[in-house]
Amino acid sequence: MQGPIERRHGPVVAILVSGAVFGFAHFTHHPASVLAMMPYYLAVTAIYGGLAYATNSILPSLVLHAGGDIFELNRLWATGQPEWQLTSKAPQLIWETGPDAAFWGYLAAFILAGSAAVWAYATLARSVRRERISGGPLNGALPAS
Numbered sequence: 541m542q543g544p545i546e547r548r549h550g551p552v553v554a555i556l557v558s559g560a561v562f563g564f565a566h567f568t569h570h571p572a573s574v575l576a577m578m579p580y581y582l583a584v585t586a587i588y589g590g591l592a593y594a595t596n597s598i599l600p601s602l603v604l605h606a607g608g609d610i611f612e613l614n615r616l617w618a619t620g621q622p623e624w625q626l627t628s629k630a631p632q633l634i635w636e637t638g639p640d641a642a643f644w645g646y647l648a649a650f651i652l653a654g655s656a657a658v659w660a661y662a663t664l665a666r667s668v669r670r671e672r673i674s675g676g677p678l679n680g681a682l683p684a685s
Contacts, residue, residue: 559585
């Protein structure tokens with residue numbers, strides 16, 4: 541969806557339009573708060589759209605989205621609640637309870653996965669830029685490493 545809009549109106553408009561559609565497509569996940577979640581979906585789409593724009597491929601965004609889904613499904617499995625679901629009782633804040641083992645585990649996973657993703661996407665973006673400069677055909681595919 542982003543590509544045709546991008547060619548006609550530029551990457552910013554394409555990412556915003558894709559983000560709005562992405563947010564409304566997730567309406568069934570939390571129908572009572574879809575408008576409250578829209579800034580989150582626009583921010584996530586800015587990341588996904590920026591990756592697609594930088595790499596000329598949707599594959600890095602697909603991998604990132606799948607990783608996020610796996611992370612959230614593990615959280616749902618571990619706690620029984622999705623990240624957006626409100627509880628009847630307010631949870632205690634980390635500065636009231638202190639970090640527990642789950643916090644440190646999630647932090648370590650975030651740092652490792654985040655570092656690996658930044659390295660991988662930076663490498664991919666450099667490779668795509670080299671292909672563009674050299675005039676090599678990309679045809680929307682990932683370049684060989």
